[in-house]
Amino acid sequence: GQQLNQSPQSMFIQEGEDVSMNCTSSSIFNTWLWYKQDPGEGPVLLIALYKAGELTSNGRLTAQFGITRKDSFLNISASIPSDVGIYFCAGDPKKLGGGADGLTFGKGTHLIIQP
Amino acid sequence: DVKVTQSSRYLVKRTGEKVFLECVQDMDHENMFWYRQDPGLGLRLIYFSYDVKMKEKGDIPEGYSVSREKKERFSLILESASTNQTSMYLCASSSGTLVTDTQYFGPGTRLTVL
Numbered sequence A: 001g002q003q004l005n006q007s008p009q010s011m012f013i014q015e016g017e018d019v020s021m022n023c024t025s026s027s028i029f030n031t032w033l034w035y036k037q038d039p040g041e042g043p044v045l046l047i048a049l050y051k052a053g054e055l056t057s058n059g060r061l062t063a064q065f066g067i068t069r070k071d072s073f074l075n076i077s078a079s080i081p082s083d084v085g086i087y088f089c090a091g092d093p094k095k096l097g098g099g100a101d102g103l104t105f106g107k108g109t110h111l112i113i114q115p
Numbered sequence B: 001d002v003k004v005t006q007s008s009r010y011l012v013k014r015t016g017e018k019v020f021l022e023c024v025q026d027m028d029h030e031n032m033f034w035y036r037q038d039p040g041l042g043l044r045l046i047y048f049s050y051d052v053k054m055k056e057k058g059d060i061p062e063g064y065s066v067s068r069e070k071k072e073r074f075s076l077i078l079e080s081a082s083t084n085q086t087s088m089y090l091c092a093s094s095s096g097t098l099v100t101d102t103q104y105f106g107p108g109t110r111l112t113v114l
Helices: none
Strands: A004-007 A010-014 A019-025 A031-037 A044-049 A055-058 A061-065 A071-076 A085-092 A109-114 B004-006 B010-013 B019-025 B031-038 B042-049 B065-070 B073-078 B087-094 B109-113
Touching: A004 A085, A010 A019, A019 A085, A031 A061, A031 A071, A044 A055, A044 A061, A044 A071, A071 A085, B004 B087, B010 B019, B019 B031, B019 B087, B019 B109, B031 B073, B042 B065, B042 B073, B073 B087
Parallel strands: A010 A109, B010 B109
Antiparallel strands: A004 A019, A019 A071, A031 A044, A031 A085, A055 A061, A061 A071, A085 A109, B004 B019, B019 B073, B031 B042, B031 B087, B065 B073, B087 B109
């Protein structure tokens, strides 16, 4: 199946620092999604991107859909303790009317904030 | 808000037992999915369903089956549990009517098979 390369695998940062993570693929996706998973919980959708070049913000989070449709990044500004968790990117290759299918997920970026 | 619930947060079963994991969504979504999540492997799709009584294999269907008798409910069945099925199981649903297939997840069931 399709593969998503997500990096970095983990990040150790100080509170207040900005965070950047990205996903790349060898194939094209028509949607990019970013999820956050807290320990012991299911992933929660943070941002959805539907158009190449699209830049979308959700509070301190900003994500972009790469022009080539093969990559996306997520930035978190001024990190706070509750930002700790695992962040997943996910890609959907389907076009309009393409029917249901599973998303392709990256393996996650584990964000750890040091006091 | 979309709500996806899973019947148990934690389960402990013995090898060879038949295990049922239940998932219910309250948003009239067409599509439902079962994933398992393991350290270093990310989320892997087991089965999905795009309509009542319809099912499709995902990437790792071996050892699992599913049932979707009602639109809101999607069950994952382990016919004979094995220790390598110890994992976090996540259910998701999506509307199926949009351009994209944005999925909403339940809280997960952590299954331990002894």
